[in-house]
Amino acid sequence: MGARATRPVREPEAGGMPGNLIQPKPIGALRRSTAGSTASREASMRKTTLIAAALICALPAIASAQDRDQARRGEALARSTCVACHGVGAGQAASPIADAPSFQTLAATPGITGIAITVALSTAHKTMPNIQLSPDEMREIGAYILSLRAVP
Numbered sequence: 001m002g003a004r005a006t007r008p009v010r011e012p013e014a015g016g017m018p019g020n021l022i023q024p025k026p027i028g029a030l031r032r033s034t035a036g037s038t039a040s041r042e043a044s045m046r047k048t049t050l051i052a053a054a055l056i057c058a059l060p061a062i063a064s065a066q067d068r069d070q071a072r073r074g075e076a077l078a079r080s081t082c083v084a085c086h087g088v089g090a091g092q093a094a095s096p097i098a099d100a101p102s103f104q105t106l107a108a109t110p111g112i113t114g115i116a117i118t119v120a121l122s123t124a125h126k127t128m129p130n131i132q133l134s135p136d137e138m139r140e141i142g143a144y145i146l147s148l149r150a151v152p
């Protein structure tokens with residue numbers, strides 16, 4: 001106990017030794033050490049990049065069609081259920097009830113996401129038992145609100 005406890009803790013600057021003993025190799029050094037396989041590795045990386053690019057191009061098309069449907073259902077729901085208190089239309093900054101944020105305002109809130117809207121919807125209206133949305137309806141409303149943010 002004695003010897004260990006009294007030994008000074010090694011400070012990085014004391015011995016001129018950085019705290020991290022395993023030095024990362026510079027990328028240049030790594031490249032040189034495997035020079036033989038560089039060409040084929042670069043070719044396969046290019047292929048991977050192409051596949052990734054194709055996927056990245058295809059996914060939003062699929063996703064956005066679903067989003068549009070979801071957002072359309074959300075808009076219908078908003079116009080039937082929320083419109084008495086919230087400004088629900090695109091570009092509508094004010095709400096019929098001043099305390100209720102307009103959906104355009106929600107859409108412009110920094111960092112707002114579908115999940116954030118779902119959370120807000122699960123906690124808002126605590127005193128309004130008539131406004132109970134199913135998880136699907138929350139996602140639809142969320143998709144609609146987020147669609148207001150997209151500037152065409």
Ligand code: HEC
Nearest residue numbers: 078081082084085086099100101120121124125126131141
């Ligand atoms: C009877 C009036 C009324 C109706 C109807 C209503 N809201 Fe609200 N809503 C409010 C008020 C007032 C607030 C602010 C106080 C609160 O959070 O409860 C609010 C808050 C919210 C919030 C939270 C905003 C935040 O900053 O957390 C969301 C999201 C929301 N409403 C969405 C909806 C949606 C979607 C509907 C329709 C399904 C709806 N509201 C229907 C009055 C209403």
